[in-house]
Amino acid sequence: MLGAGLSAEDHRLVAAAATSFLKPTVWKIAYASLKLPPWTPHPGSLRMTRASRDLRDVAARALARGREQSAEGKNLLGRLMAATDPVSGEAMPESLIIDNLVTFLLAGHETTAQALTWTLYLLALFPEWQERARAEVMAVAGGKVGREHLPQLPLIESIFQEAMRLYPPAPSLARVAKSATSLGGRELKAGATIIIPIYVVHRHERLWTDPLRFDPARFAPEAKASRHRCAYMPFGAGPRTCIGATFAMLEGKAMLATLLSRARFELPPGEVPVPFARVTLRPQGLRLKVSLLD
Ligand code: HEM
Numbered sequence: 583m584l585g586a587g588l589s590a591e592d593h594r595l596v597a598a599a600a601t602s603f604l605k606p607t608v609w610k611i612a613y614a615s616l617k618l619p620p621w622t623p624h625p626g627s628l629r630m631t632r633a634s635r636d637l638r639d640v641a642a643r644a645l646a647r648g649r650e651q652s653a654e655g656k657n658l659l660g661r662l663m664a665a666t667d668p669v670s671g672e673a674m675p676e677s678l679i680i681d682n683l684v685t686f687l688l689a690g691h692e693t694t695a696q697a698l699t700w701t702l703y704l705l706a707l708f709p710e711w712q713e714r715a716r717a718e719v720m721a722v723a724g725g726k727v728g729r730e731h732l733p734q735l736p737l738i739e740s741i742f743q744e745a746m747r748l749y750p751p752a753p754s755l756a757r758v759a760k761s762a763t764s765l766g767g768r769e770l771k772a773g774a775t776i777i778i779p780i781y782v783v784h785r786h787e788r789l790w791t792d793p794l795r796f797d798p799a800r801f802a803p804e805a806k807a808s809r810h811r812c813a814y815m816p817f818g819a820g821p822r823t824c825i826g827a828t829f830a831m832l833e834g835k836a837m838l839a840t841l842l843s844r845a846r847f848e849l850p851p852g853e854v855p856v857p858f859a860r861v862t863l864r865p866q867g868l869r870l871k872v873s874l875l876d
Pocket residue numbers: 685686689690691693694697750751752755756815816817818819821822823824825826827829830834
């Protein structure tokens with residue numbers, strides 16, 4: 583996406599920044615509801631500021647490399663560099679390009695990583711589904727997954743989707759009412775916060791049959807067609823829906839298929855990951871036994 587590859591140190595900084603940044607967000611949310619100024623200190627605020635600076639530094643280095651290699655138009659970075667304001671015709675200021683890159687780095691890395699983590703957990707928990715998924719990959723790609731195989735992996739896709747139903751990487755979204763309105767028969771004042779509890783919607787018994795059961799068959803085309811379009815929204819819905827959704831599905835399928843073609847995943851006895859929601863939904867630690875296939 584960035585054209586110029588990130589260094590190993592930059593990769594480490596992005597992964598570490600995600601943790602430092604996401605953990606204390608609960609304070610930011612609490613302070614915002616209490617209408618405290620955003621700079622009010624809280625546990626982890628220093629680490630958060632440092633993580634934010636690290637991410638911006640990584641983005642600034644990527645931008646500098648992009649400029650050196652005049653990557654205009656070739657990838658996401660090039661497109662941001664080439665973009666102009668449709669009204670003023672002006673190019674994006676450097677700080678706005680960096681803001682966008684930071685958003686993409688954080689929104690793109692953490693969510694997909696958590697979706698894959700939960701998928702591997704569920705496949706270790708239900709080895710019969712893992713074997714079926716591996717059989718599909720082997721039949722289609724014979725152990726070397728390429729981009730041409732991705733449209734031919736419906737079971738891998740259904741498994742990834744079902745994992746994001748039970749463990750949505752973004753477990754809730756929030757909106758603020760710009761003006762007074764009514765929603766579902768309730769009156770809302772201007773400025774009211776609306777929480778959209780995706781995790782709950784995905785497990786609601788009025789929307790799903792036997793909602794707590796892991797069943798990838800829910801994502802067969804016929805089953806999908808009969809569902810309310812907002813019963814499943816791991817990528818959100820409406821005008822601000824995830825801009826990376828199609829890319830994330832491709833990336834998730836490619837990684838899952840590659841991992842399953844090379845290794846078997848098992849759950850050590852007594853391993854029960856506890857979901858921990860801080861903007862994203864992570865397991866509070868998860869160990870899997872990984873054995874390479876012959
Ligand atoms: C499994 C992976 C992913 C999940 C579950 C996910 C989920 C979401 C959700 C729920 C939103 C909407 C937030 C809202 O409505 O307030 C969102 C927005 C966004 N996502 Fe993703 N995302 C994923 C992967 C990615 C990837 C790979 C990228 C970039 C390459 C990305 C970039 C973004 C950006 C930039 C936004 C903000 C869009 C806007 O406000 O217009 N996401 N994502």
